[in-house]
Amino acid sequence: MVHSMTGYGRAECEKNGRRIVIEINxxxxxxxxxxxxxxxxxxxxxxxLKEMVLERVRRGKVIIVVNIEESAESLAARLELNKDVAKMYHKIFSNLKQELDLPGDIDINQFVALPDLIQPSEEEIDEDKLKDEIISCLKSALEDFIKMRAAEGKRLMEDITGHIDRIEKSMLEAEASAKTNIELYHEKLKSRLRELLAEVPVSDEMVANEAAMIADKSDITEECVRIKSHLEMFRNAYDSDEPIGKKMNFILQELYREANTIGSKSISPEISRSVIMMKEEIEKVREQVQNLE
Structure with missing residues (x-):
């Protein structure tokens, strides 16, 4: 299955008094x-955790953010009154009241907003258990991430397939045009050679052979055969389980080379137009392939 290199996945897991959130981009x-x-x-x-990701992803820059929050219930269960700090504050307030002869009583309201009076006790974390929870959450996030990459890859391939079909259509039009025009081109060459060699004693057979040799150099049959082969390779790559982005880039280079060769051999405006269309579609495919894994 073809995957896009871009994607997003998220998973949220709550267990043992903590909430784990993992996001993958x-x-x-x-x-x-x-x-x-x-x-x-x-x-x-x-x-x-990196090893887990590398088992599922072959190309792309993957950013994974892991956040862990303790639940309110778990935190509340660990809150403790620091009696030593409370006694210290009470002593300070009592001395201040006595020295400055302040009115009023010292009560609980004066202690509520004091820092460090109530603190959570040190938590003993079972790292093996926490690691298992993170791994489980990462697996879920990866599934979501891979699913999105596959969906985006499918959309890209649908677009690419349309461009590949148009490349093939333009190539077939160039091939048909070459077959239609080659005889006419051959006759024009013979006529032109006779004009140029009007003062030279040469036989019609020699002129015909020379024209045929020049016309053969404009034959695009081999290029069309190679383009068909490259297109078949490209389509066969759709169902590959391996990353195909680099392979497709190589095939596109070959397609562009063959299109250029056909353009250099063009014997008619129709073939030239077909070559332009092929090259435009190849560039569009190249842009999309940059997004594939």
Whole structure:
């Protein structure tokens, strides 16, 4: 199946009091490059997660962002009152009240907004369990990502197929035009040679042979056969399980070369027009192929 190099995938998983969100984006790139954005405390998971991506992606710059949030319930369960800090504040308030002879009582409302009074206790993280959760979430995000790449690849191939069909149509028109015009071209050559050699004693057979040799140099049969072969190779690549972007680029170079050769051999305006159409369509395909994996 043909995949686009661009795509997006997302997965969200909640388990063991935490929420894991993974987002995957990819851009066109000559090779496969994977960039991970993980919380610093989990940077040692990077190589393992990269390997998972490289098993599914062959080309493109892939950016993966992993965010982990603790649930409100889990955080609330870990909140603790720092009694030492509370006692320190109470002592400070009491001394201040006494020294400045301040009115009023010291009550709980004065403690509510104080920093560091209530803090979450240190959490003991089971790294193996967390790693399994991240891997599971990444698998889901990758499936979503690959699905979008495949859908975009299918859309690109539908567009490319239309251009390939038009390349073939223009080539067949050039081939038909060459067959129709070759005899006329041959006769024109003989007539022109007779004019040029009017003062030279040469036989009609020699003139005819010379004209035939020149006409043969304008034959585009071999170029058309090669173009048909390249188009067949291009279409066969559609169902490949391997990345096809580079292969298609090579085939397009060959198609362009054959079209140029036909253009240089053109014996009629019809063939020249067909060559122009072929080259325009080849360029359109080349633009789209840059997006394929």
């Amino acid at each position: 990819s851009l066109n790139n000559r090779y496969c490059e994977v960039m991970m954005r993980l919380p610093k405390t989990l940077s040692h998971f990077e190589s393992c």
